[in-house]
Amino acid sequence: MSEQVICIGCGVTIQTEDEKKIGYAPPSALERDPIICQRCFRLKHYNEVQDVSLTDDDFLNILHGIGQADGLVVKIVDIFDFNGSWLPGLHRFVGKKDVLLVGNKVDLLPKSVKHEKVTRWMKQTARELGLQPRDVFLVSAHKGYGMKEVMTAIDEYRNGKDVYVVGCTNVGKSTFINRIIKEATGKGNVITTSYFPGTTLDMIEIPLDDGSALYDTPGIINHHQMAHFVDKKDLKVITPKKEIKPKVYQLNEQQTLFFGGLARLDYVSGGRRPFVCYMSNELFIHRTKREHADELYERHLGELLQPPRKSYCEQLPPLVAHHFTLKEPKTDIVFSGLGWVTCHEPGAQVIAYAPKGVGVMLRKSLI
Template identity: 55%
Template structure:
C-alpha cells in the first residue's frame, strides 16, 4: 500500500502509520499492516508491544511538538475537558493552558476518586479543584470527580459533557500520567458498549503521541490530545516497577505521626520530611499504602539514608539506587494548616505552625497548598 495516497493512524496513540523507519513514531511492519487494516485494529509497533507485552519503546517527541498540537484549540469553538490527578493538582496543570484554549469553556475532571479516603466529602474536593484551577489562571465552568480505573462516575461525566458541548468538538487535555487516556477508554466503552480498550494506556509518561479523534453521532468529535510532559513529576525518575508501587491503587489509609522538632520521616528512599522547628505536633501522610515510611532523628538522618537506601529504604531497589537522582532540600515555614505535596507521590498534612523541610529527587517539585482534606 502506498501510504502517501492514504494516511493511516494508530488507534492506540494517534501517530501516523509509516513502514519505513523502525526508530520513528508510527512504525508498523508491512507484515502487520494489511491485517490491521482488515480488522480495524491498526496499531503501531510501539503500541502493540506496550499493549501485549508491557514493553515501552521510546519515541522522540519534543515538548514543543506536544504544545503545538494544542494551539489549534483556541482557533475553534469547542469544549475543553481538562483532566487532573487530584493527588497532584499542581503537577497536573499545563502551563499557559488558558492561552491555548482561548474563550472556550473548560470542564475540570479530577481522576482517582476511588483512592480518596471514604470520609472525604466530594463536594469539598470539587470546590477545592475549582479554586486551584482559578489560581492557575483558568476559569472552569464546572468540576467533576471520576475514576478512570474503576469507571466511577463516567456516566455522569458523559452527561455533563453532552450538556456543555452543545454540538461542538470536545478536546480532552492533560499532562502525562494523570489517567487521561484511561478515562477516554471508559467514555468510549460507556458510549459504545465495546469493552475493549481502544486507546493505549500505561503509567509511562507520553503514551499518546498525536490527536486521536473519536467521531460522535452529530458529526463532531471527541479528541484525545497528547499528554503534555511535566518533567517535575516523580514519574520521570522512577522505574515502571517502582512507579506502580508508589501510585495509589486502592483507597488510601492515612498515617498520622506524632513528631517532635528534630525528627525525620523517610518515604522509602525517594523522599524525606524533616520537622525542623515547632511544638510537638501530628502530621498525616497520604501516600500509597505500599510505600513504607520510616522515622528517625534528623541529626542521624543523613547517615541512616546512606546506610539503608536501596535496602530497608525502598524504592528504589539496591540495583537502581545508584542511578537515582540525589535528594535536594527545600524549607517551608507553615503558619496555618497546609499540605506539603511531593509531586506525583502524595502529600503530608501539617496541622500546626512550624518550620519543615522536604527532600525530593533533583528536578522533582515539592510545593505547599491549601489542605484538600
C-alpha cells in the same frame, strides 16, 4: 527508517523504535497496506485508545491547534497528583473556550472525604493557576464512578461542537476515554480514525452522534513528575492502587520521616505535633532522629530505604532540600507524584527533600 511513512489514521510519522512514543508501529505493520500506527490500530480493532507521549514542542503544537479550533476542552488531572499533572500552559491557548476540569482517581481518596469540598478546592486552585473551568468533576475512570455526570455535562456544554480531551501522561486519560467509548457506544465497531482536519496534529477522532467528534490528544510529559525518576517496578510501589489510608506521625522537633528513599521530611521546629501522610499504602515510611538521617540515607538507601531498589540507586538524582515555614492552618507539603503530608496547625518549620527535578510545594490542604 530512511523514508517517511505516515499513518493513514492520524497522520503522524510512523516509527518502529519506541513503543511509548507517538507514531509507533511494529516493523511487521510496515508490510501492510495501508499503514497505521499501533494507537490507531488498537482503536480501530478493539475500540481502545492507548496512550503515547509527546515532546514539549509537539505539545505546543497541539495546544495551538486546539486554541484555533472551536469546541469544548476536557482537561483531566490526577487528583492524587493534582499539581504534578496540571498542564500549566493550557489556559493561554484555550481562550474563551469552555473547559471542564475532571479530577480522576477519586477512588484513591479516603472514603470519609467530602467530594464537594474537593471540587471546591479544585475550582479555587484552578483559578489561582489561571484557568476558569465551567465546571469541575470528580471521577474514577477505573471504577466508573462519576462518569455518567461528566458525560452528560460534556454533551450539554459542547453544544453540538467537538470535544478535545487533554491531560499529561498517567492521569488515566486512556482509561477515561475507553470508558466513554464503552458507555456511549456499547460494543459496536463504531470507532473510526481520521486525520485531524486542517492540521498536522496527531489526534484521534471518536465520532459522536451528531457528526462532531471527541478528540483524544496524546499524553503530555510533565518532567517534574516522580514517575520519571523511578523504574517500572518501583513506580508500582509508589502508585496507590486503592483507597489511601492516611498514616499519622506525632513528631517531636528534630525528627525526620523517610518516604522509602525517594523523599524525606525534616521537622525542624514548632513543638510536638501530628503530621498526616497521604501516600501509597505500600510505601514504607521510616522515622528517625534528624541527626542520624544523613548517615542512615547514605548507608541504607536501596535497602531499608526503598524504593529505589538497590540496582536503581545510582540513577536517582540527589535529594534537594526545600525549606518551608508553614504559615497557614491546614497546609499540605506536596511531593509531586508521591503524595503529601498535611500539617494542621501553623508555625512549623520543615525541610522537604525530593530528587532534583521533582516538584515540592506547599498548598492549602486538599482534604
